[in-house]
Amino acid sequence: xxxxxxxLSTLYEISHLLSGNPDLPDLVDTIAKAATAFGNADASWLxxxxxxxxxxxxxxxxxxxxxSIGDLSDNVQDWLPFSVAAAGEPAVLTDLGKxxxxxxxxxxxxxxxxxxxPVTYNERLTGVLAVFWGPASxxxxxxxxxxxxxxxxxxxxIANARLLSEARRRAEAVHAIFxxxxxxxxxxxxxxxxxxxxxxxxxxxxxxxxxxxxxxSNTRELVVRASRGFSKQTLRRIRLKVGQGGVGWVAxxxxxxxxxxxxxxxxxxxxxxxxxxxxxxxxxxxxxxxxTIGVLxxxxxxxxxxxxxxxxxxxTLAGEAAIAIENARLYEQxxxxxxxxxxxxxxxxxLASTVDVPSAxxxxxxxxxxxxxxxxxxxxxxxxxxxxxxxxxxYSASDEYIKLAIENEQMSLDPGTLGGRSPxxxxxxxxxxxxxxxxxxxxxxxxxxxxxxxxxxxxxxCVPLIPTETPIGVLSLxxxxxxxxxxxxxxxxxxxxxxxxxxxxxAMLDERLLKEEVTRRALEEVSHLKTEFxxxxxxxxxxxxTAIQGYVKLILAGHTGELNSLQEEFLGTxxxxxxxxxxxxxxxxDISRIEAGKMDLVFESLDLAGAIDREIEALKAQAEVKEIxxxxxxxxxxxxxxxxPHRLGQIIDNLVSNAIxxxxxxxxxxxxxxxxxxxxxxxxxxxxxxxxxxxxxxVFQRFYRAKNDLVxxxxxxxxxxxxxxxxxxxxxxKIWVESEKGQGSTFSFSIAAVPDAGS
Amino acid sequence: MxxxxxxxxxxxxxxxxxxxxxxxxxEVISCADGPxxxxxxxxEKPDLVILDxxxxxxxxxxxxxxxxxxxxxxxxxxxxxTARTASTAVDEARQLWVSDYMMKPxxxxxxxxxxxxxxxxxxx
Numbered sequence: 114x115x116x117x118x119x120x121l122s123t124l125y126e127i128s129h130l131l132s133g134n135p136d137l138p139d140l141v142d143t144i145a146k147a148a149t150a151f152g153n154a155d156a157s158w159l160x161x162x163x164x165x166x167x168x169x170x171x172x173x174x175x176x177x178x179x180x181s182i183g184d185l186s187d188n189v190q191d192w193l194p195f196s197v198a199a200a201g202e203p204a205v206l207t208d209l210g211k212x213x214x215x216x217x218x219x220x221x222x223x224x225x226x227x228x229x230x231p232v233t234y235n236e237r238l239t240g241v242l243a244v245f246w247g248p249a250s251x252x253x254x255x256x257x258x259x260x261x262x263x264x265x266x267x268x269x270x271i272a273n274a275r276l277l278s279e280a281r282r283r284a285e286a287v288h289a290i291f292x293x294x295x296x297x298x299x300x301x302x303x304x305x306x307x308x309x310x311x312x313x314x315x316x317x318x319x320x321x322x323x324x325x326x327x328x329x330s331n332t333r334e335l336v337v338r339a340s341r342g343f344s345k346q347t348l349r350r351i352r353l354k355v356g357q358g359g360v361g362w363v364a365x366x367x368x369x370x371x372x373x374x375x376x377x378x379x380x381x382x383x384x385x386x387x388x389x390x391x392x393x394x395x396x397x398x399x400x401x402x403x404x405t406i407g408v409l410x411x412x413x414x415x416x417x418x419x420x421x422x423x424x425x426x427x428x429t430l431a432g433e434a435a436i437a438i439e440n441a442r443l444y445e446q447x448x449x450x451x452x453x454x455x456x457x458x459x460x461x462x463x464l465a466s467t468v469d470v471p472s473a474x475x476x477x478x479x480x481x482x483x484x485x486x487x488x489x490x491x492x493x494x495x496x497x498x499x500x501x502x503x504x505x506x507x508y509s510a511s512d513e514y515i516k517l518a519i520e521n522e523q524m525s526l527d528p529g530t531l532g533g534r535s536p537x538x539x540x541x542x543x544x545x546x547x548x549x550x551x552x553x554x555x556x557x558x559x560x561x562x563x564x565x566x567x568x569x570x571x572x573x574x575c576v577p578l579i580p581t582e583t584p585i586g587v588l589s590l591x592x593x594x595x596x597x598x599x600x601x602x603x604x605x606x607x608x609x610x611x612x613x614x615x616x617x618x619x620a621m622l623d624e625r626l627l628k629e630e631v632t633r634r635a636l637e638e639v640s641h642l643k644t645e646f647x648x649x650x651x652x653x654x655x656x657x658x659t660a661i662q663g664y665v666k667l668i669l670a671g672h673t674g675e676l677n678s679l680q681e682e683f684l685g686t687x688x689x690x691x692x693x694x695x696x697x698x699x700x701x702x703d704i705s706r707i708e709a710g711k712m713d714l715v716f717e718s719l720d721l722a723g724a725i726d727r728e729i730e731a732l733k734a735q736a737e738v739k740e741i742x743x744x745x746x747x748x749x750x751x752x753x754x755x756x757x758p759h760r761l762g763q764i765i766d767n768l769v770s771n772a773i774x775x776x777x778x779x780x781x782x783x784x785x786x787x788x789x790x791x792x793x794x795x796x797x798x799x800x801x802x803x804x805x806x807x808x809x810x811x812v813f814q815r816f817y818r819a820k821n822d823l824v825x826x827x828x829x830x831x832x833x834x835x836x837x838x839x840x841x842x843x844x845x846x847k848i849w850v851e852s853e854k855g856q857g858s859t860f861s862f863s864i865a866a867v868p869d870a871g872s
Numbered sequence: 873m874x875x876x877x878x879x880x881x882x883x884x885x886x887x888x889x890x891x892x893x894x895x896x897x898x899e900v901i902s903c904a905d906g907p908x909x910x911x912x913x914x915x916e917k918p919d920l921v922i923l924d925x926x927x928x929x930x931x932x933x934x935x936x937x938x939x940x941x942x943x944x945x946x947x948x949x950x951x952x953x954t955a956r957t958a959s960t961a962v963d964e965a966r967q968l969w970v971s972d973y974m975m976k977p978x979x980x981x982x983x984x985x986x987x988x989x990x991x992x993x994x995x996x
Contacts, residue, residue, distance in 0.1 A: 655977060658977045659976045660888065661977075662978070663885070667891065667980050670980070695977050
């Protein structure tokens with residue numbers, strides 16, 4: 114009665130426990146205890162089999178020593194009766210001595226009999242319950258039934274508990290994946306995403322170690338990007354390449370892998386002896402668009418039984434991780450592009466507001482040196498001949514280098530010199546970027562290793578500055594460490610180089626124009642001062658000349674009384690020379706005004722015949738002295754001309770007085786005019802000495818006087834024809850001379866006709 | 873008697889013109905600056921003014937403008953003495969109605985011809 118009551122209360126307890134959704138280990142523990150009580154036994158042992166391999170998984174016991182538990186659990190196949198394993202029938206063992214394992218247990222625990230009862234569910238063996246009795250126990254057979262009853266109860270409970278824990282884990286996995294997706298979506302940073310994935314995975318699998326390794330496409334090494342549970346030293350020691358170790362196997366084959374007994378698997382052999390112990394390992398490949406980019410691994414110091422279920426879950430997580438990594442990579446790429454664009458934009462922006470060349474040079478060097486985190490930077494400019502590179506600007510943290518660079522200001526491009534064998538010279542010659550990732554390994558620039566050691570750089574890149582076709586200089590960036598230029602960086606440097614080159618050329622052009630403008634202004638100023646000076650001097654000369662000439666002419670005209678012949682002759686000489694002086698002053702003033710652009714013409718519609726007549730009238734006396742006849746032949750249809758009356762008179766006066774001067778006595782000077790197109794052509798023809806062919810072009814140059822005795826002995830300033838030419842050109846016309854030596858000369862000039870002026 | 877006012881800051885030029893014009897039987901009055909010229913022109917009502925352009929205090933162009941702007945003197949013929957290349961000044965003077973101009977240095981005989989022409993005195 115007492116027993117029955119106890120049995121019932123225990124059964125109640127069990128069913129209560131079962132309805133409370135217990136964890137499988139708790140349940141197994143409770144059942145083991147209950148089995149001892151139900152069987153009125155001295156000890157009991159319960160194992161729940163793994164569904165996949167049938168091995169006992171969750172073992173629990175009551176009143177057994179740890180040695181015995183291990184013995185039973187580790188050697189199930191050695192002692193489990195065939196009837197239990199194969200047929201699912203309970204077995205009663207009254208003699209434990211028949212089996213080696215059970216004999217050890219019996220001896221250790223002082224037991225003599227046992228009942229082994231299968232735990233089944235849906236006709237499948239899900240566990241084994243063993244109950245042990247000591248030598249004092251009686252009527253063992255009586256106690257077997259309650260034990261079987263318990264075992265029958267336990268089967269569904271274990272199945273339920275297992276399903277429940279499975280469901281829980283699934284729920285947890287879904288939650289984890291949801292978490293991961295959400296958190297990854299919220300942050301584009303790769304390291305954050307990877308940490309989230311690993312934390313969730315560790316929680317999910319109950320593991321304490323995990324790594325995410327990515328394949329370095331250059332070295333094929335599996336580089337640890339995130340880890341949990343490993344010391345830095347261990348990670349540094351365990352360097353894996355694709356194909357090495359379990360992780361390397363996964364990377365190579367793109368398949369997941371479970372190594373529950375890692376140490377005994379040859380694929381796991383990469384761990385050094387003293388590394389943190391890894392008992393079990395589970396890895397899944399990170400696959401992006403069919404390509405394995407890395408491996409997600411979970412491992413544990415404790416022995417673990419990773420299941421296929423776990424594997425498929427890990428694959429799901431790995432998929433998420435791969436997406437996160439890919440997203441992060443894309444994000445990084447975009448961010449980098451953006452920062453590159455920013456580099457270029459800021460460079461262009463700053464250059465746009467820089468006007469002088471030195472500032473532009475310094476700006477380019479500083480900007481690109483800092484953007485690329487260079488140790489040193491220099492910008493050298495090519496000289497006009499393209500033979501030398503001259504330092505333009507230097508970037509450096511230390512003043513010493515700047516000093517040094519300025520000392521070595523010039524660098525020849527001659528291949529025979531050190532400069533000619535430099536990367537900079539190479540970039541100029543080849544007209545492309547010269548990137549030296551390690552100067553100590555690059556044979557081409559062996560001569561520069563000494564320099565590299567002295568300056569403390571290992572790699573450098575030289576960008577030729579080519580605005581359109583011809584290089585104008587080269588930008589060099591020097592890096593302390595060996596550095597291989599990434600394609601994007603290469604592109605960026607190329608674009609930056611072009612931007613800088615164009616801006617630089619513009620600044621140089623601006624500077625040249627500015628210089629020219631300054632020079633032009635200075636020249637203008639000088640010319641203005643000269644004109645002012647000449648104008649002032651000519652006025653100052655004119656005042657005394659007015660008095661001299663006036664009084665001399667007064668005396669010569671006889672107003673002060675009769676002159677004797679010598680007085681008349683000498684005063685005549687004074688008078689003539691005064692005339693010459695006046696003419697010289699006038700010519701100088703004219704030429705300086707013309708050349709300074711200060712001579713303003715006042716155009717009118719003029720009757721050419723009238724103008725010619727007036728000038729001839731004035732020259733009559735001069736012609737009469739030599740008995741020269743002046744003929745004027747103006748064609749009827751000759752229109753009025755557009756001219757400054759005073760200056761047109763000067764042109765005619767100059768040409769006609771020259772003709773008189775250089776014509777022999779009693780000869781004829783002829784003036785003709787006739788319309789030609791929209792112009793009037795005026796000719797002054799003499800029968801004088803003529804002009805040598807080689808001198809014809811020079812007679813219009815100022816201060817030029819023909820190498821001819823007559824010309825030399827005839828007075829002239831050498832400015833008359835130059836002024837005449839200027840005046841004709843200022844009227845929009847042309848002047849030229851035709852001449853035969855000894856046959857006279859014909860000076861012709863054109864002058865614009867006034868349109869539609871009938872007469 | 874025909875009265876001629878000569879205005880020039882150079883004493884030598886005034887003396888030259890006084891001498892030569894007196895030979896022609898003209899009465900010559902003179903002064904060396906613009907303000908004095910305007911006073912004399914007002915008081916003496918000359919028949920002709922010979923006026924130098926480049927003068928201190930007030931230049932000949934300004935004197936000419938003032939002579940033309942006063943009713944009493946507005947119709948007096950004026951001959952300007954000018955630097956040869958001051959063509960703009962000549963142009964301006966023409967607009968203010970000058971009888972003639974003479975470029976310095978000048979031949980006194982030619983000036984006499986111009987004076988007679990301006991005074992409409994026939995030349996023999």
